[in-house]
Amino acid sequence: MRFKPPAREEMTEAQRRVVDAAIAGKRGTAPAPLLAWLASSELADRAQRLGEFVRYDTTLPPALSELAILVTARFWTSHYEWHAHKREALKAGIDPAVIEAIAERKPPELADRKAQLVYEVSKALHETHAVPPSLFAAAEEALGRRGLVELIGILGYYTLISMTLNAFEIGLPDGAAPELKS
Numbered sequence: 001m002r003f004k005p006p007a008r009e010e011m012t013e014a015q016r017r018v019v020d021a022a023i024a025g026k027r028g029t030a031p032a033p034l035l036a037w038l039a040s041s042e043l044a045d046r047a048q049r050l051g052e053f054v055r056y057d058t059t060l061p062p063a064l065s066e067l068a069i070l071v072t073a074r075f076w077t078s079h080y081e082w083h084a085h086k087r088e089a090l091k092a093g094i095d096p097a098v099i100e101a102i103a104e105r106k107p108p109e110l111a112d113r114k115a116q117l118v119y120e121v122s123k124a125l126h127e128t129h130a131v132p133p134s135l136f137a138a139a140e141e142a143l144g145r146r147g148l149v150e151l152i153g154i155l156g157y158y159t160l161i162s163m164t165l166n167a168f169e170i171g172l173p174d175g176a177a178p179e180l181k182s
Contacts, residue, residue: 003168005035014041022048026056032080033164054157058150062092064118068154071122074102076162079178080170103180114142118151125155
């Protein structure tokens with residue numbers, strides 16, 4: 001087993017501070033990746049603060065953030081991340097057909113121009129590690145420079161999350177089954 005959440009009594013003071021800050025924050029919990037990062041309490045602290053920002057405080061509305069997160073979870077075939085954010089995407093109003101298309105690695109039908117640009121930027125960065133000039137310009141015009149920077153931050157943070165979940169083989173919650181094919 002690569003990952004076993006530490007019991008509170010086994011944590012150092014620094015680790016307890018990080019967990020307590022996450023629980024006291026907007027998440028209200030200490031998510032599994034954070035618990036994996038506790039081996040480096042400084043990394044865990046900084047990552048959890050970044051995560052709270054990109055999840056709750058960017059200028060992007062939840063539907064656009066969740067769209068970017070789903071594209072990232074699908075790219076990494078991160079079952080845990082997909083499971084958690086599929087529910088959030090539905091709550092944010094993303095059409096189930098869009099979610100299904102992403103799960104099947106098919107381009108979704110997106111009527112909203114900003115959503116289409118978020119999808120295209122997310123796919124481009126994950127698959128080619130770059131954003132073509134015309135796409136960058138269109139996304140910057142639609143989202144603003146700040147929105148585009150925050151989108152890139154979301155993609156980077158959820159790549160870290162997905163990599164952590166996959167590397168430590170952090171499984172789905174009890175009773176949940178994988179929805180993504182490889």
